[in-house]
Amino acid sequence: MKKSIKKILVDVSVITLIIGCLSAVMACGSKTSDSGQTDVDYKYASYVYDDNEPQYYMSDSAAAAETGYYYIAGASGVSDNTNSYMYYYDMVKQEAIPLCSDIDCDHKTKDCEAYISSDMCLSSKIWYHNQRIYMIEKTAEKDILVSYNKTMRDKKEEKTLSIDGYSVNGNKNNACISHGKLYYMLAGNNTIMLCSVSLSDDSQPHIIKTYESTYNYLELIVLYGIGDKVYINWDSGISVGESIYYVEVLDINTENVQRLYNMNEQYPDIADSILNWNSEVSFDKSNNMYFPCANEDKYIIRKLNLDNGEIKDIFTLDIEGTTEEAKQEKKEIKNEQVSQFKEIGDENYIHFYGYDGKHLYVYRGVNISKLVGKSIEEKRAAYDNYIYIFDTDGNVDETVVLNKTNENSSGNITLDYKGGDERCxxxxxxxxxxxxxxLSQEEKDKIEAIDKEAAKKKKGGARICVTAVLDKSQIGSTSMQWQQITPE
Structure with a gap:
């Protein structure tokens, strides 16, 4: 009898904990003032959250809320699958939880309430607006903008986004919410359309501008919302390794689109060095664009003033970059097929994380291709990875070093950058x-067990997903520390 009572008490405490966590999620932002500040007593209480402002500082798979972040990631810790789940990082409690209320759920199967399928959420792209979570759901007939409350319940179909049979593409940065409207790209039949729809009334989506392929090769268009503008970066492919790079701007008040720059025509010496035009470019409210470039010996973050056209190199790293000969080899086409090419330049292991309203971030990993043919001792040496944090003039305020606890393992540490505002x-x-x-030793032990079982069944091995935050109030201290918040 005592054991039964004890079990009941334990179950009640677990239920209370889960209800408490989800209640905290529901409460987030419930005491936000008109100014955007919250009266919740927590570390970042002075931070002003602006629900109208586009979240240019977050990645596609994360969204900032009044006192935390929503994000989509794999099953937390160690698992045997590639599923995705919705989590909430509570800054008040400094913990992350899956948005699931089932006390018996291990949050590692498709039965979990927090499970997110690829059709349910296109490209794991989410937004948070007006205290609801938005995402694009794909069906056989159409693409739909749907929303949920803060605990991923109370689903509502907000808008049908498809127009004349065209679908929302799943490219990175292909949509943004700004000042109560969704701006997004539709694609099909060598045509891309910039569209918008209001989230506050019953109006239907409409087309702002249509882009047609000039060379019928590859057209990539992405959107960067900041302030009352949506910047449009257009990569118009000519052939393998050759593109024309355009910058346009949409005024959200008039919906007028203006061509600002053809980088190839106006900056021919720079255009050929541009990296990741559709994924690693940022803008600020002073009409500056920040974009990465690389040559054979330098990785560069350049700052283009969109008003006067002046370009400055504000941040550089010494690298062993891809040679001009290798770049030319990449462009070669033999027998109508692209020749095999393996890029080994350091720039392929460096990523510009972007701008958060105050700082810019560059991540430098280890070029593991350079270890090919090296001795086992060299392969197992300790190689550091770095995050450089600098201001808009290129002054480095902090360098965060990432390495591993296992002395016998080395190489590139791949991070999935979820973003972050001025808080984290x-x-x-x-x-x-x-x-x-x-991870704890208990979690690490699961890796070997899953790998052994997978080997027997000739299936994929263990999957790992660790979540961590950096407190940005520590920038400048030279002693920033990661806080591991992986949900249990």
Whole structure:
């Protein structure tokens, strides 16, 4: 009888904990003032949250809320699948939870309430607006903008986004919410259309501008919302390794689109060095664009003033970049097929994370291709990875070093950058041994067990998802520390 009573008490405490966590999510932002400040007593209480402002500082798979971040990631800790789930990082309690109320759920199967399928959420792209979570759902007939409350319940079909049979493409940065409207790209039949729809009334989506392929090769268009503008970066492909790079701007008040720059015509010496035009470019409210470039010996973050056209190199790293000969080899086409080419330049392991309203961030990983043919001792040496944090003039305020706890393992630490406003940086990684965010030994033991079972069945091995944050109030201290917040 005593054991039964004890079990009941334990179950009640677990239920209370889960209800308490989800209640905290529901309460987030419930005491936000008109100015955007919250009267919740927590570390970042002075932060002003603006629900109208586009969240240019967050990645596609994360969204900032009044006192936390929503994000989509793999099953937390160690699992045997590639499922995705919705989580909420509560800054008040400094913990992350899956949005699931089932006390018996291990949050690692498709039966979990927090499970997110690829059709349910296109490209894991989410937004938070007016205290609801938005995403694009794909069906056989159409693409739909849907919303949920803060605990992923109370689903509402907000808008049908498809127009004349065209579908929302799943490219990175292909949509943004700004001042109560969704701006997004439709694609089909060598045509891309910039569209918008209001989230506050019953109006239907409409087309703002149509882009047609000039060379019928590859057209990529992405959107960056900031202030009362939506910047449009257009990569118009000519052939393998050759593109024309355009910058346009949409005034959200008039919906007028203006061509600002053809980078190839106006900056021919720079255009050929541009990297990741459709994924790693940022803008600020002073009409500056920040974009990465690389040559054979430098990785560069350049700052283009969109008003006067002046370009400055504000941040550089010494690298061993891809040679001009290798770039030319990439462009070669033999027998109507692209020749095999393996890029080994350092720039392929460096990523510009963008601008958060105050700082810019560059991540430098280890070029593991350079270890090919090296001795086992060299392969197992300790190689550091770095995050450089600098201001808009390029002054480095902090350098965060990432390495591993296991002396016998080395190489590139891949981070899935979820973004972050002025409060925190949120990341996930598929490594269990990163110093400062390593998993417990109990979790690590699961890796070997899953791998052994997978080998027997000839299936994929263990999957790892670790979540961590950096407190940005520590920038400048030279001693920033990761806080591991992986949900249990």
């Amino acid at each position: 940086m949120l990341v996930t990684t598929a490594r269990a041994d990163v110093a400062g965010m390593e």
